[in-house]
Amino acid sequence: MNNKKISFGFVLAAISTVLALVCAFLYQSVGQQDGLTVTLLILAAVVGACALVLAFVMGKEIANFVAAVHAVLLMAAIGVSIAPVVNDMGLVFAGLYQNDIISAYITFAIVACVAWLVSVVASFVGVSKKA
């Protein structure tokens, strides 16, 4: 292993990639779903993995760009996931439904937001570091 190629950004990108997969798993228990969300999350995870591979194997700037795409895909997944739960959220905030109908979504959304924030930081610091 070439330790010089593993940067702080690389570690963050790896965490974000794993969290994207965790999100895809968590999303399965959300009541009101949009299938595109899972697709985007898996795509984000795949893209994140690609960034890691590129950074680790090739160590090129392209890895940073791919990691940036990973972050945007995460946000897209979050955006797509909101529409189906707006109605439920309104009902909960109005006191008409119990919190548990959106608790799974809230958990998913928190983890997804953390994943996105981590990926943003990774984008700032860069995932690849040339030897």
Place this chain on the structure above:
Amino acid sequence: MKSKKTGLARGLAVILTSLFVLSLFASSIAQTWAGKINTFLGTSSYETVKTGESTSDGIYFESEFGSVKEVIDAKEALAREISQEGTVLFKNDGALPLDPASEKVTVWGLNALAPTYGGLIGSTTSVNYEAGQTTVTLLDALKENGVSLNEELLKLYNSSAADAFRRKAAFFGQEVPGHSLIPVFWPMFETADSYMIGEPPADFYTQEALDAAKDTAAIVFLSRDSSEASDYAVSTMKDPNGDNFERPMALSDNEKAMIALAKENSNGKVIVVLNSDVTMEINELKNDPDISAIVWAGLPGAYGFRGVADVLTGAVNPSGHIADTYAVSSISAPAMQNFGLFFFDAPEGELDPANDKGNWYIIETEGIYVGYKYYETRYEDAILGQGNADSDAGVFASDGGWDYADEVAYPFGYGMSYTSFEQELQSVDFSIGGESKAVVKVTNTGDVPGKSVVQLYAQAPYIQGGVEKAAIQLVGFGKTATLQPGASETVTVDFDAKYVASYDQDAVKADGTQGAWILDAGDYYFAIGNGAHEALNNVLAAKLESDENLVKITEDESINADNAKKVTVGAKDIETYSEGVQNQLQDGDIRNLLPERGVEFVTRSDWTKGWEPVWGITPSDEMLKNLHNRVFELSENGEGLTWGADNGMRLIDMVLVDDNGDYQGSVALDDPLWDTLLENVTLEEAVNFMKGAGGNFEPINSIGLHVVAIYDGPVGFVSDQVPGYTANWTASESDEPTYVGPDNEYANWQMPTMPTEPVVAATFNVELVEREGELFGEDSLWANASSLFGPGLNNHRATYCSRNHEYYSEDSMLTNILGVAVCKGGQSKGLMMEPKHFALNHQEANRSGTATFVSEQAAREIELRGFQGALEGNYAQGVMTAFNRLGTVYAGAHRGLLTEILRNEWGYTGYVVTDMINGPEYMNWRDVTFAGGGGCLTENAYDSSIIGDPNSAENMKLIEKDTAFQQELKQMLKYDLYTFANSNTMNGVTSDTRVVRVHPWWESTLTGLNIGFGVLTAAALVWYVLPLLKKKEQ
């Protein structure tokens, strides 16, 4: 350094691109919810503009008032009048009326300070205190009437010591005084619920307060609240403050203690006022000689306590009659045995409560024996010694066998006066197929002026083991003007023989079809009386030629065989009222669906049957199919219909105006011009209209239809949907005569202030109710809102349904007549009244999806009859379907109900909409449309559902291939547009009116954000990518 700069550019690009993506999604979501956002912000996405080519003022329905203040005053006055005539005097030993000049009064009851005016949701009473609007408590009203109140006890009630006991329902993030029930939209009763009575214990009362109450008359205020989306639970509810009650409808320990204190600390007058639309258990008060009087006030709205105070002080003589039976035990009706939560016994996972709403059911084993039709019919059979009527089955208060006097406290239709009246049934003309009437002479034989209600009842001949028949049923009523002492008035009660007929599902008519309205050969009795029980006693006295053994249970009751007339029908009639009628609801009868289960219904032939709760029904495969919904599927058929033709016709062209410019209604519904008009509508517009009937009907630009406002509810336009008179107006409409601008002093006054329906029903006054409809119509004109989700016309099947406050009565004929009156009044002002919930919405617990099993006879006689008058006469222009199922099919998608009975039998021409989509798979648009339903009330509900948004690309492709579906869409649209053309929604629309799309400020803001983020994202990407590309070139 260069690397840091690249990292910064990359990071910023990621953040800005992400925000741009998020902004685009936010815009999309906002567009989806545009209707709700517009309502919340008071904005609109559409505007009507005039090109100036028309000379018409476009005012087709005019107000009788010159200002909105006059409307407000008229409503306030009418609310008082309704409560004056809707307040019911149950008991009076002479304590009433009070003399304000000489008597001081102590009002007992913490709940008197925050009474229940209406429902928490559903028929919610609300006013805008900030704008200067007020509600009136009984305390306020008594003071207005010159009554001197004992302030000592009020001080105690107003002190912080009472805070822990005050009723406050937590709702919408607020604590709502006067309520304890908490509406819930998830399955109820799975855990014990709490119910706070709201009265403090005996040790709360200080000696100082008690001493001050001595030598004053006591008014004891007892209250139970009501709400949509909530039911009382019979045995699981507990008071969180430690008060105890056997059942929520029974008096609690704290209430009993308070009454005891009032008796000990008063001048001997103890008057109980009931602030409740659910029937409480008050027999102990009735039989208590220390209780001087009992007055039922119901939930009288914002101003109705003034009417109650008028009765208490004698300013008005009470003339109300109760619209429900007050049973000794609130759970003694057979309907209560199958009320609440019943779960299908199906393999785990087979039924899906979340999406299919398919887990729950109730079986209405009581058949037609609801309310007084049970108690009075069983009473006759007990008197006649037939059908095991005096067995111990169904005994809740009797000692031994069933005894009417032990089971009923106050019968349906009962009410007292401060004077006495003599009513003489002079004649009855009973004409099958013709007009029937009864003539009654009423004389005030007492000392004070007053009004008297004439109630006409019928008894059809019951054949043992034959079609079930109630021993007595209301067929009509009338009310005198105020009669001075000694004065008389002749009241003619018109009635229709078709409402005397019974539905026989086994009858086979001459055309070979099965199911008919029948009038058996035999003796028919028509009788008058102060309530159903007195009328039945008159019938029995005539039949038996003796009043020996007949039971009287109230102090103001007499038996007079002359007040019952016999009419003999020589031959059985099954044809006169059965044209086009045949069985349509057989799939709702559990005995047809699961004959092997052997479910027993209540029957006159043996009163021991039908009392068992029916648990654990195992659905058949056919039932399961329906419980999974998807009754109808889209398919490829036909060659499609013409859409988007652009032939120049617009909706305004269908409005007829005479040479003087006066409005003449619209082109007839069967005129082919409607088809020509409909050809202009695009398929996408039609689909959008169908799915978007929530809050407002969507505009159809191709034919110049603007947004049509449609709001709740039975006591007036609710404030959370129409916050005030000005809310629905735009500046471009300021030239209309009923325009209320934001600067108007009353711009933000709220409208739902009228008494609830049980109070209205107790007036037994058709003129008052029609006037109420007219004033709803005036609100409609001045608030620019054309359709009202009301009246509620469901039947009071069970006492513990906490939505009974939105429905008139346990009697379908009283409901029928009042439904006609209020809709007729609204219609005269161009308001589209929309009765709800069609049909069988008899409980709120798990209302969405509850499979309601009912016999066709009971469905037609007990439930549908309440709706029939308003819909058959087309006095109502809309109807809202119910949340529940009829049998296993969603009521809003039951073709037998909506197409065969509503359209084909009754000839209804108005529109149909669903209730709020609560489970888009269950209340799905395909089933609704194919079954002859109409608009789906919740916009956007389908977006995330499995069945999907109907105007998604995928579904539109399917719809384009399905001609049958398109035909249903066209038919639905025709009814809608025809109705709109006959309503005040056309006010302000002329031939030069155009509907244009505008962008409210929030939409422009979002667009600005999108553009801003888009530009910044592009800049950041350039900053990030360009150096990389240059670097690569190097």
